[in-house]
Amino acid sequence: MEHLVYLDHQAKEFEKLKNKTKSKIIRGAAGRKLPYGRVFEDEVLYFVENDGSLQIKAKAIVKSVFNSEPLTPEASKSIVLKEQPYLNLSDQQVKRWAGKKRLCIVEIKSFEELNKPLIYSRQKNMDDWITVEHIEDVLEDKTYTSIRIK
Secondary structure, eight states: OEEEEEEOTTTTHHHHHHTTSOOEEEEEESSOOTTTTTOOTTOEEEEEESSSOOEEEEEEEEEEEEEOOSOOHHHHHHHHHHHHHHHOOOHHHHHHHTTOSEEEEEEEEEEEEEEEEEEBOOOSOOOSEEEESSGGGGBSSTTOOOOOOO
16 A cells, blocks of 8 residues: 655654654544554555645655553653654644544655655645545646555
8 A cells, every 4th residue: 555644844843854853643522533553564655745836745655653552641642752853753743633533643654755746646635645546646646656665
């Protein structure tokens, strides 16, 4: 599987991944919401910022995944704060994710900017993490061919 991951433009997540001050991505919810249990080592992540541009600017490989058991708000906050050196979250993001019942933390490797951004064909799906068989399934230009990065 391949994944389209929205990055928080205001929190400069793309820049943090690019300059390697961020190596993990977090998602959380009250239940088992994507990507919880649906992302695995060596899968490809494609990154789009939530700035309305619909441009997929980079990709990376999943190095490791942590899916929590159901957490108390205190345990959730503790995990977020422990992982903060790798997540590099803004204060607003810490407030958003700390306290969630289930957390999914994805560590990446081989972050690579694309030579030419891909244009995402936005569907009615409003999620910030979309899992697809092939990234071409969600592109405006269906002629793109994925190139695996090692």
